[in-house]
Amino acid sequence: MVVNYSKWDALELSDDSDIEVHPNVDKRSFIRAKQNQIHQQRFERRHQIETLKYERIINDGLLQRIDKLLASLHQHAEEAKAPGQIPDEFMMQALMDCAGDGSDDVPPEPPQGVHTQTEQPRYSVMMASLVDQVKKDVGDNPKDWFHSYVTGVEGHKKKVNGLQIELNHKLSELEKEEGRKITSDSIHTGFSVSSVAKEKEKEKAKAAAAPKSETVEVLNPGTLKKDALKRLDSAGQSSGAEADVDEPIPNTLNVNEDDEDEEHIEPTELGKTFAKIKMGDYKKCLQFISENHAVVAERETDGLLVQGFNAQMEGKPEYAKQCVHQALLLQYCRSLGRDGVGVFFKRITTSGHQAQKVFQEDVNNTYARIRSRCAELAKEKESNPKATETEQIQLHAVDPNTSIHINIPSPSPTEEIEVKARAIFETFPPGLQRALESGELAKVNEVLGKMSVEEAEEVVEKLGEGGMLSVEEGVIDGTTEEGREKLKDLEEKARLEKMAEEATGNGAGKDEVEVAAVD
Numbered sequence: 001m002v003v004n005y006s007k008w009d010a011l012e013l014s015d016d017s018d019i020e021v022h023p024n025v026d027k028r029s030f031i032r033a034k035q036n037q038i039h040q041q042r043f044e045r046r047h048q049i050e051t052l053k054y055e056r057i058i059n060d061g062l063l064q065r066i067d068k069l070l071a072s073l074h075q076h077a078e079e080a081k082a083p084g085q086i087p088d089e090f091m092m093q094a095l096m097d098c099a100g101d102g103s104d105d106v107p108p109e110p111p112q113g114v115h116t117q118t119e120q121p122r123y124s125v126m127m128a129s130l131v132d133q134v135k136k137d138v139g140d141n142p143k144d145w146f147h148s149y150v151t152g153v154e155g156h157k158k159k160v161n162g163l164q165i166e167l168n169h170k171l172s173e174l175e176k177e178e179g180r181k182i183t184s185d186s187i188h189t190g191f192s193v194s195s196v197a198k199e200k201e202k203e204k205a206k207a208a209a210a211p212k213s214e215t216v217e218v219l220n221p222g223t224l225k226k227d228a229l230k231r232l233d234s235a236g237q238s239s240g241a242e243a244d245v246d247e248p249i250p251n252t253l254n255v256n257e258d259d260e261d262e263e264h265i266e267p268t269e270l271g272k273t274f275a276k277i278k279m280g281d282y283k284k285c286l287q288f289i290s291e292n293h294a295v296v297a298e299r300e301t302d303g304l305l306v307q308g309f310n311a312q313m314e315g316k317p318e319y320a321k322q323c324v325h326q327a328l329l330l331q332y333c334r335s336l337g338r339d340g341v342g343v344f345f346k347r348i349t350t351s352g353h354q355a356q357k358v359f360q361e362d363v364n365n366t367y368a369r370i371r372s373r374c375a376e377l378a379k380e381k382e383s384n385p386k387a388t389e390t391e392q393i394q395l396h397a398v399d400p401n402t403s404i405h406i407n408i409p410s411p412s413p414t415e416e417i418e419v420k421a422r423a424i425f426e427t428f429p430p431g432l433q434r435a436l437e438s439g440e441l442a443k444v445n446e447v448l449g450k451m452s453v454e455e456a457e458e459v460v461e462k463l464g465e466g467g468m469l470s471v472e473e474g475v476i477d478g479t480t481e482e483g484r485e486k487l488k489d490l491e492e493k494a495r496l497e498k499m500a501e502e503a504t505g506n507g508a509g510k511d512e513v514e515v516a517a518v519d
Helices: 006-010 027-075 087-099 123-138 145-178 201-209 221-225 269-275 282-291 298-313 317-335 340-348 354-383 416-426 430-438 441-449 453-465 481-504
Strands: 392-397 402-406 469-473 513-518
Touching (some): 027 123, 269 317, 282 340, 402 441
């Protein structure tokens, strides 16, 4: 297949890296000058196009009034030949006849920046000026004043028509030059379509009466959607992107519930209400689905299955099986096609239909698997209570006389090292960023504790790479009794460490950061 690249020839590039300039000319300055020249020419061309279009509109209106004046003169030609007819009065009467009611006497407003220095006169003023010019050209004592006036008005009409032809020709050239290059202003939406699902009046009333949920506005909601540090460890611990020093914020972004993470699947209030309908009450189920068709969504099925699992773990087997029943009911309605709701309830309510047996077996088997899995988890928990404890990564200074200091990169870095450190900082989840900005090691450890071991180790490695952790010596006041005792203890400890180093030949540095794995 041959690809035609000629369409890219229309691109107007003002920053061409392949351009060659004179050695004595600065390349960047030349490119900026070229850009300014292109932008200035484009602005002047568009301004001239707007001016010509406006002048064309004014000339069209003037031509209409000239035609009316000529028609009025020809209509009263016999009256003009009558003896004693005064030319000035006759022309004034013809002007009044072609003036109309005066509602369209004012020309349209010019576009912004067009003819700003002078005010556009009315059409009546233009016509009066035209007649005065004709009178001046005709003179005081013409042989045939009527014919001279008509010839003079027709001459002005030819001038305006010639001006229009010249204007249109120039306008077409400018528009052709404007459309010859593709610029950023040429970008437009080629096709867009949207659909709105109609709701029943009852659903609208419920939505209006429903209490508004309180949401929390975050400063940087975009970072909550990042995929960085987004994975699960072997214990199923939540992603590091969700670790924060604050309390969990439900639906902070107010996004569609279908976009939530799979590990946080739960039914909506609509699904929870549907789960409370007793098993076997298919009439009430059909009525509820007919009034709330959104409950058939796939996430409601998954949410009800999760809720049934949790209910079984909490020792509520009847409610757990009821949730499983309602979840599979929604799944069958969705999988049976476009009219799946009607097909399912017609078959399930028909006495002796095979669908009843198939559906009940599916409900019993699904609930049996959930019950078996919950029993296994409960047994594991009883046999090994500590198995649910999660290993955590915490930061501590090895030397008790030193402290870990947190250095936050500047939001406006100037040096390359600071730019790299800031880029690393912005990859962290928002909760970790707030903890680091607080400067408190306890808050940083709190966020690390909510992460898996692999995620926390990756964060600590990035903190070290970005130079955001430093170890500083503590200051001891030797003028107090407590300070003198501490100094004495340190001297004794240093003497013992020196002896130990001489004995082992392998001393450890003081300024170290301990990354402790805590169970």
